[in-house]
Amino acid sequence: MLGKQGRQWKSMCKGLVLGTLLTSCMILLYCLSAPQVQIDVPEVPVPYSCAHRPARARARALPVSNGSQNAAGQAGTCAPKVDVMFMKTHKTASSTFINILFRFGEKHRLKFAFPDSRNDFFYPSPFQRSQVKDYRPGMCFNIICNHMRFSEAEVAKLLPADTAYVTILRDPAELFESSFHYFGRLAPFTWKIPGEDKLAEFLQDPARYFDPEGYNSFYLRNLLFFDFGYDNNLEPADPRVEDSIRAIERRFQLVMLVEHFEESLILLKDALCWEMDDLLFFKLNARKGSTVSKLTPELKARALEWNGVDWRLYQHFNATFWRKVEAYGRERMARDVEELRRRNEEMAAVCIEGGRAVEAGSIQETAMQPWQPIGEKSIMGYNLKKNVDKRHRKLCRKMLMPELQYLTELGVNLWITKLWGRVRDIINW
Numbered sequence: 001m002l003g004k005q006g007r008q009w010k011s012m013c014k015g016l017v018l019g020t021l022l023t024s025c026m027i028l029l030y031c032l033s034a035p036q037v038q039i040d041v042p043e044v045p046v047p048y049s050c051a052h053r054p055a056r057a058r059a060r061a062l063p064v065s066n067g068s069q070n071a072a073g074q075a076g077t078c079a080p081k082v083d084v085m086f087m088k089t090h091k092t093a094s095s096t097f098i099n100i101l102f103r104f105g106e107k108h109r110l111k112f113a114f115p116d117s118r119n120d121f122f123y124p125s126p127f128q129r130s131q132v133k134d135y136r137p138g139m140c141f142n143i144i145c146n147h148m149r150f151s152e153a154e155v156a157k158l159l160p161a162d163t164a165y166v167t168i169l170r171d172p173a174e175l176f177e178s179s180f181h182y183f184g185r186l187a188p189f190t191w192k193i194p195g196e197d198k199l200a201e202f203l204q205d206p207a208r209y210f211d212p213e214g215y216n217s218f219y220l221r222n223l224l225f226f227d228f229g230y231d232n233n234l235e236p237a238d239p240r241v242e243d244s245i246r247a248i249e250r251r252f253q254l255v256m257l258v259e260h261f262e263e264s265l266i267l268l269k270d271a272l273c274w275e276m277d278d279l280l281f282f283k284l285n286a287r288k289g290s291t292v293s294k295l296t297p298e299l300k301a302r303a304l305e306w307n308g309v310d311w312r313l314y315q316h317f318n319a320t321f322w323r324k325v326e327a328y329g330r331e332r333m334a335r336d337v338e339e340l341r342r343r344n345e346e347m348a349a350v351c352i353e354g355g356r357a358v359e360a361g362s363i364q365e366t367a368m369q370p371w372q373p374i375g376e377k378s379i380m381g382y383n384l385k386k387n388v389d390k391r392h393r394k395l396c397r398k399m400l401m402p403e404l405q406y407l408t409e410l411g412v413n414l415w416i417t418k419l420w421g422r423v424r425d426i427i428n429w
Ligand SMILES: *[C@@H]1O[C@H](CO)[C@@H](O)[C@H](O)[C@H]1NC(C)=O
Pocket: 066, 067
């Protein structure tokens, strides 16, 4: 029997939990809103390369060849590039790519520049190297790949000069749809959009609802351009747009496309002298039913117009992408993509229960639960097969592991992110 005393205890406990929660929320809010302390970091030069065995200077000095980006690669003499900056853009399959990077980093015992206490570099504030966990000037890092708002100068001061810069883009209309779904509720101006289909309503007349100064509004216009550190409210014809695209082109060795993910990986392998084994992946963080576009042709056209700057960015790098594929060789590319797909399928048969992704409710292990957008459980995940043979067990686990769990395993303390998750669990948001 619980009785009166029991009930009193219960309400006291509830009070305590609520109190703790509120305090936590306050701390959280404080952390999110407090301006980043500008630490005046002294300048200590980072070594030219942070590879354990730096690639020989000769290999680096080779001119970019026509047929293949990595001339040494063809002769089979190149060393895999281990200093990598991955500019993780939003809603661009980047969780899948980051899983590839994590495994590559572990395989070569590389040092990641991770954020501290959360899974991004205080996005949307511009990146500062002081945000890197355990940062000390002059230190060697190989890989940086968490969400940030890019700052070319600041990243250059953190990473060795031989770093390969890589990023990924996605059709801006699809990206906008995804971002609207995932982040829409975080931008208060969307709350007043009437109707069931807020996206369609918004695109009818964006200017009516959109507030460029509004909190989190950057999620809903030219998000790619914003992620690269530029002004997302420019007009597409503004000369600054063209200049920024050129700057990205100068800095990034490879700009991948979500729509051609396998081709992108093959280009990466070629540019960075990696192996096919390094490219194996399962699609992580995919949304239920995301294989079909939710946009009608009309909405798609409106979304592209609304995200006109990102559309220019995408078209530019779509063109450079296909030039690279051309240079690589169309047939060679088709063969390599075929091989990668086959190997991924083989891995899926080995690792995944049922062979495919399932809804959150059907995922048995918490360790395999992906992070969900606010108010939904639309992100799919996987169940690891029970009796995977010993040879594959570790690899399967890592390939299937959602980003936050993997980050924790790599030693990142995610207390802010996790606390936020708990709060959401409790208030059932
Ligand atoms: C690149 O390759 C094509 C065809 O293989 C050739 O016609 C062209 O001259 C080459 N360009 C350079 C810069 O080597």
